[in-house]
Amino acid sequence: MSYDQDLAFQYTNPTKIIFGENSVRETGLEVDALGGTRALVVTDEGIVKAGLAARVEEALGRRYAGTYDRCVQDSGFHLVDEAAAFAREKEADILVSVGGGSVIDTAKGMAILLKEGGKLADYKGMQVLSRPQTPHVVVPTTAGTGSEVTWAAVIKDWDLNIKELVASYYLIPDRAILDPVLTAGLPAPLTAATGMDAFTHAVEAIHSIERQPITDGMALQAIKMIARFLPVCVEEGDNLTARGQQQIAATMAGIAFGNAQVCLAHSIAHALGALFGVPHGLANSIILPHVMRFNLEECPDRYALVAEAMGIDTRGEDELSAGKAAIEAVTALTERIKLPQKLREVKVPEEELAKAAELALEDGDIIFNPRPVMDAEEVLNILKEAW
Ligand SMILES: [Fe+2]
Secondary structure, three states: OOOOOOOOOOOOOOEEEEEOHHHHHHHHHHHOOOOOOOOOEEOEHHHOOHHHHHHHHHHHHHHHEEEEEEEOOOOEEHHHHHHHHHHHHOOEEEEEEOOOHHHHHHHHHHHHHHOOOOOHHOEEOOOOOOOOOOEEEEEOOOOOOOOOHOOOEEEOOOOOOOEEEEEOHEEEOOOEEEHHHHHHHOOHHHHHHHHHEEEEEHHHHHHHHOOOOOHHHHHHHHHHHHHHHHHHHHHHHOOHHHHHHHHHHHHHHHHHHHHHHHHHHHHHHHHHHHHHHOOOHHHHHHHHHHHHHHOOOHHHHHHHHHHHHHOOOOOOOHHHHHHHHHHHHHHHHHHOOOOOOOOOHHOHHHHHHHHHHHHHHHHHHHHHHHOOOOHHHHHHHHHHHHH
């Protein structure tokens, strides 16, 4: 695990993490600690129906100001504007997001608008903020996105059909309340797909050109925990020990990639999500082994670490064969948790692969890939392999 002498990095992790069965009960106290008096719950209808939003509302008690429950998959700019207007009506001074990545990212956008005013489209891009935003407590109901500890919100432009980044260190949530009870009801296919999003975050943090020793430690531990516990979560949904371990791993992977970034697999997943609505975790899961194969010659030492973390005995093997073993192990993991293996299974049209390749090439994460991507043809080849 060698580094060049010119290694230089920054590492930020300001989120207080609260873990434990029924830790959702701490939500009210954490709102107090952040100076909040009127908390708006941000969520979606499914979470409300599952009774999960009610648990948070109850924990908020006298601080509860209302619930915005119209978040959807791939949150859009217009939706965040609407949600912020609702929050203003309720005179909210703190946001409590309860849900998966889209819900959390919607609340990140709202946090800006409540503080700065205007429309979310005014804040596209990186580091556009210069002061702390509306306090934000996250209660994740999936274990994958890592958005509870990262600085970016991925928001879809529904008119142009592309996913845009709104990113700033001031968007990193103040609290992440990890309660495994809240993820116990997640159906197996969603558990598997969101779990592989977390796994992809960890692997991409490991092979990123922005990798660094602190995030390596987090990412490798996350890989170890996901390889062991994600299959248990999928096969025994109500196993709270496994659910908890997966949740912690997803958050660690989030901290890792929040600092070390993600790479080509995410660029392709963003394109597949924007063009064809392929759920993010599923797209990552299908693409990751192919991206690892594309990168292998560039960073076999990194994938040898992945193999070791996944519990593969690579003693006596050179880095290249250990790296290959890691790729095979990733495929075996996705097969065991019964995820689709090919893009054709998730209705990606073959004739539009070139369009996806072009879009992936424009994605900001691609610059962090260990093997530089020179043209769309290279991405297209990966897509064809995965189709
Ligand atoms: Fe992701």
